[in-house]
Amino acid sequence: MLASQRKQQILQILAEEKQVLSSELSQRFGLSEDSIRRDLRELAAEGLLQRVHGGALPVSAALAPFDIRKNVQIRSKQAIAQKAVSLIQPGQVVLMDGGTTTEEMITFLPPDLPITVVTHSPSIAVGLVAHPSVEVILIGGKLFKHSVVTMGASVIEAISRVNADLFFMGVTGVHKTAGFTTGNYEEAGIKRALSARAAETVVMASQEKINAASPFAIGDLSLAGTLIVDTDLAPEMVAALTRQQVAVIRA
Template structure:
């Protein structure tokens, strides 16, 4: 996906965060774009298992950052494992912004690593809403390890260039679509 697409998706996702919320933000390059687009006057708490996201927010004056520990999964530069999952279980977040490999109408949300899927599943379970950040090439695809079924997804942020034919199954399931 082009950097411009990731930036546009991040900009739209950042607008969905309300002052005072407790927000889980996943790792990945699109999540990094989300935090770069947070309003400078936003007062919120961001909880992340991504050192990159935490560092990006280190100079944001109104965002409290809470890091989740665990074993560093170098491929995605995020914490994984039982320590990460246990820390997640101690939190009730308003919203979770998930980065994922694949979003499929029947297979749901999935990724290519078993432990990463477990952490994403725990983050989703501990949040009132889950919103996925998905570039067009991730839609209508499936990866080996399911994170959550599509019915557990609240919203989807993707590009306006995605055809209505591809978006229709998600709309039909009642998922809010936010186009960048």
């Protein structure tokens, strides 16, 4: 079998089983694990999978630049955003992550809903200008242009002074073993810090993020109290979420 044919089969197995192990692929193809690991390295270099210890996971499609991501799974994101807004109660302090799905939340947020929104996303803050009953606290720092959010020590310091009711967190991957992941190391740390300051973390995941992984771990599935999706989840994913006591809401 040619190497190119073997790689295509690896990708097919990955698409069907949502993860591959080097040891199992070695037995399946009758090759050394070194050869399999080389295949996985080359596929990862092409952006076709995400390598992890012992194997690989499907790569997240949500790592593209912000302007491109805004046009991916729009209807899915809108449905999830509308369901997320329904969880907010008057008088609550709400942490809102940056991202294309949280931006969609603004369009469904009633202008007269009296809440306080704390965010490190300038675009979220500006989008709430027309909501007279929403008090907006914008956390400043160095702008991370890929996600249009601020990051750095000043952001961590400001977050530590907030006690919020809800944190709506954006991710680029939700996987039964990799947990919640994103594409930037510092951004993952900011998301963990935000989650630690909220009574409940709500993760919003459109279809392209389910059963996918990115390079940097935010935390395991137990980090969230609620996961909002708009597609049916595989039994294995449902079982993993149930074990971690994560409530799943279908948009």
